[in-house]
Amino acid sequence: MFLKLLILTFFSLIFLDFKFYFQVTMILYEVLRLYSPAVMLTRRTYKTMQLGDVTFPPGVLLGMPILFIHHDPDIWGSDATEFKPTRFAEGILKATKNGQLAFFPFGWGPRICIGQNFALLEAKMGLSMILQNFKFELSEKYQHTPYTVVTVHPEHGAPIKFHRL
Numbered sequence: 001m002f003l004k005l006l007i008l009t010f011f012s013l014i015f016l017d018f019k020f021y022f023q024v025t026m027i028l029y030e031v032l033r034l035y036s037p038a039v040m041l042t043r044r045t046y047k048t049m050q051l052g053d054v055t056f057p058p059g060v061l062l063g064m065p066i067l068f069i070h071h072d073p074d075i076w077g078s079d080a081t082e083f084k085p086t087r088f089a090e091g092i093l094k095a096t097k098n099g100q101l102a103f104f105p106f107g108w109g110p111r112i113c114i115g116q117n118f119a120l121l122e123a124k125m126g127l128s129m130i131l132q133n134f135k136f137e138l139s140e141k142y143q144h145t146p147y148t149v150v151t152v153h154p155e156h157g158a159p160i161k162f163h164r165l
């Protein structure tokens with residue numbers, strides 16, 4: 001499985017060229033920032049814990065609202081709600097105003113998503129395969145209605161028009 005992924009990565013890099021590869025990474029990060037599929041992370045304290053000035057006893061359920069953090073102008077700047085992939089041009093830390101870590105589409109810490117590299121690679125490979133054969137554009141039927149049922153997704157789907165190259 002690992003070897004297969006390595007071979008696929010190698011070929012996708014050759015097909016894509018590095019500049020395009022990093023541009024696609026920035027675009028995927030920006031999509032994951034604005035429309036994080038997981039809107040909230042939860043953790044339960046298993047012992048007395050200190051978070052800033054607050055002490056929590058064991059058994060407290062804590063929620064981290066990823067979507068709010070990803071849209072906070074105090075963290076990302078006044079353009080926080082705009083789609084601007086270039087904010088990630090110098091990496092995740094430099095994308096925020098004060099260089100603070102605030103990008104959690106895959107969670108963080110010991111329980112971080114084990115599928116994150118797979119998911120990003122799959123998206124890049126899918127795009128690279130499509131772009132070799134098609135141009136595409138959003139259909140005029142598309143309605144921008146992000147919607148959360150378990151995960152964030154477009155309420156009325158994402159109709160796309162493909163044109164064979």
Ligand code: HEM
Pocket residue numbers: 036037038041042104105106107108109110111112113114115116118119
């Ligand atoms: C865009 C795609 C994906 C997103 C946004 C996503 C997001 C997340 C998030 C937010 C968590 C919780 C992390 C935490 O609590 O800190 C998680 C956990 C997890 N994800 Fe993903 N995920 C994605 C794709 C995948 C894929 C493709 C797989 C498997 C191939 C996968 C497998 C898992 C597993 C097994 C966990 C639980 C890890 C643990 O509790 O130790 N995910 N994911």
